[in-house]
Amino acid sequence: MARIGVDVGGTNTDLVLECAKGVFYHKVPTTLKNQSIGVVEGVKHICELAGIGASDVDLIVHGTTTATNITIEHNGAETGMLTTRGFRDILHIGRHKRPYNFSLHFAVPWQSQPLVKRRNRIAVSERIVPPNGEVETALDEGEVRAAARLFKRRGIRSIVVGFMFSFLNDAHERRAKEIILEEMPDAYVTLSSEVANVMREYERFSTAAMNSYVGPKTAFYLRDLESKLREAGVSAKLRIMQSNGGVSTVESCAARPIRILMSGPAGGVIGGASEGEMAGERNIITVDIGGTSADISTIPDGRLKIMNPRDTYVSGHPVLTPMIDLVTIGAGGGSVAYIDEAGAFNVGPRSAGSEPGPACYGRGGTEPTVTDAQIVLGRLDPDLVLGGDLKLDPALSHKAIEEKIAKPLGMSVKDAALGILKIINSNMALAIRSNSVARGIDPREFSILPFGGAGPLHGVALAEAVYAKDVIVPVAPGITAAVGLLKTDLQYEHTEAVIVELNAATDSQLARINHAASRLRERVMAELDDDGIPRERQHVEVVAECRYHGQGFELRATMPDGPVTQANKTAVVTSFHDQHQLDYGYSYRDADVELITLRAIGKASVDRLHVPKLRPTDGLDIDRALKFVRSTTFDDGSTLETPRYDKAKLLAGDRVPGPAIIVQHDSTTLVPPGYVAQVLDYGNMRVHRAGVA
Known part of the structure; x- marks a missing residue:
């Protein structure tokens, strides 16, 4: 089995290949106009370096900055938004928090660089109300259809739907999406309840808007890369690194590119x-x-x-x-x-x-x-x-x-x-x-x-x-x-808002928590099923996102392995107190704790890259690795004749005293005077002060 990891940076595209012949490393320049060109070239080059065919690669895992760069360069899609009447300016108002509390001169990003321009935010008649998501005002489907037609005339193809309290009942958002796709079958549509099914309308709307803003270009890049790999004879599965540290499929990341903003x-x-x-x-x-x-x-x-x-x-x-x-x-x-x-x-x-x-x-x-x-x-x-x-x-x-x-x-x-x-x-x-x-x-x-x-x-x-x-x-x-x-590992996450005061939770409220947890488990397991992961390799964890009553944001707490009961609900409360103590240095053990959101995290373990150990040192002088000596200036301003050592010729246990420079294909290590570089078992090095073990 041959696997390749590809990380695209602002300057270079880095690759690692693991196959039966060993582990190989390679770098190529990043092709900034279209990153996929550099990725495909890098894959072909590293296969040649390893002496295998491109068709022999089974898996490619890709870390990309495409979505991130769109946000930095402010060149995302022209986006339209449907929202509840009376809440058109939520994205403009934001929160009371200022970027710089004591400055009178600052830019407010959500106003100076809006994800959705005000003229493209259209309010429609509908209203869901708390606490249970009842429909107070039915969705005006005619207004939704008229808005979709207006977006179409303006040439807008990326649309976000964000309605108030849709995290309690998403029926209106789902129906609005159906109408938009009837009018604009090729539209890129994001529902706030799909990407951030949690309370707080500003953050939920912003998340959904960001998804639609970066979505079209990111989806095009991911699908274009997959296509170019096929054209190059690479039939490997393509997986994308997510911001949470797990990997996912191209289709999943194309639909929810906010998951890969920190890929x-x-x-x-x-x-x-x-x-x-x-x-x-x-x-x-x-x-x-x-x-x-x-x-x-x-x-x-x-x-x-x-x-x-x-x-x-x-x-x-x-x-x-x-x-x-x-x-x-x-x-x-x-x-x-x-x-x-x-x-x-x-x-x-x-x-x-x-x-x-x-x-x-x-x-x-x-x-x-x-x-x-x-x-x-x-x-x-x-x-x-x-x-x-x-x-x-x-x-x-x-x-x-x-x-x-x-x-x-x-x-x-x-x-x-x-x-x-x-x-x-x-x-x-x-x-x-x-x-x-x-x-x-x-x-x-x-x-x-x-x-x-x-x-x-x-x-x-x-x-x-x-x-x-x-x-x-x-x-x-x-x-x-x-x-x-x-x-x-492969990883998927789903959330559902379940607002319950845990200390005083009734049996019916606990049943609601357990039903929601069960639904979330089924969703992540279904995604892992679609990815061909057998059930015995799936691991699903449900965590509770809690807060003290009235707090602004939540922390994660551990849920019991089985259903939450009156007997074990205190374990969730205690876990929250412990996490608060760890993060902030204090906790209020007697205060009421609210459950706000349940989050299911589904994982599937994959075979890890195996790095072979180096041969132990032969005890001879490290001059076997010496390349030459050149003048080098160090931080204290001193210029010294400094040896260069070839990293590939150093063995486990070798000690390289400073001043020295250790050279390898992908990087250079500086060992200043007074320091020693000790080569460890796998070829990694520990650099420390001379005389300190």
């Missing part, structure tokens, strides 16, 4: 957690540094954290879909260094990407980037990047930094390059603290796990900045996100 970064976090496990470390802070951005996630005790729903914003819009807890900032190898109008020295978040890329690429780029700074300081060897496949011109890096930074600021090119790295490292260190210290986690008990093409060049500097105990460098740092794609 790419999620694979990296899973890959990082796996690398930490192989190194025997359960407390890990992953730092995925690519060409465009840095994605940071804290993994305590080996457990991936799911972001609190109150924090799941994408481009300023709330999106109620489960996402792995991570922070993303504009910091990568392509981040541009510049002097702003006030004369301040900045780096990022703008990136040179892959076209034109850093100045050293020789593709017309003239602005200095982080990669150019690494070249000038001798930390990247122009003739070794990607095994020599990517030829870089150091003279262009020197020129860009000199003209754009050094001369205007009256400093040497070396100091300007060091300044670029200090700024970008400081930006990333602040993001690490926001995801750890600010949440009560002590980085001194954690290892920094840097990956992505640029990650291991920054690892030690970041560990020093946040006082982490050491650095774990993955087996293939530049491909770790792709590796994570082959270490995750």
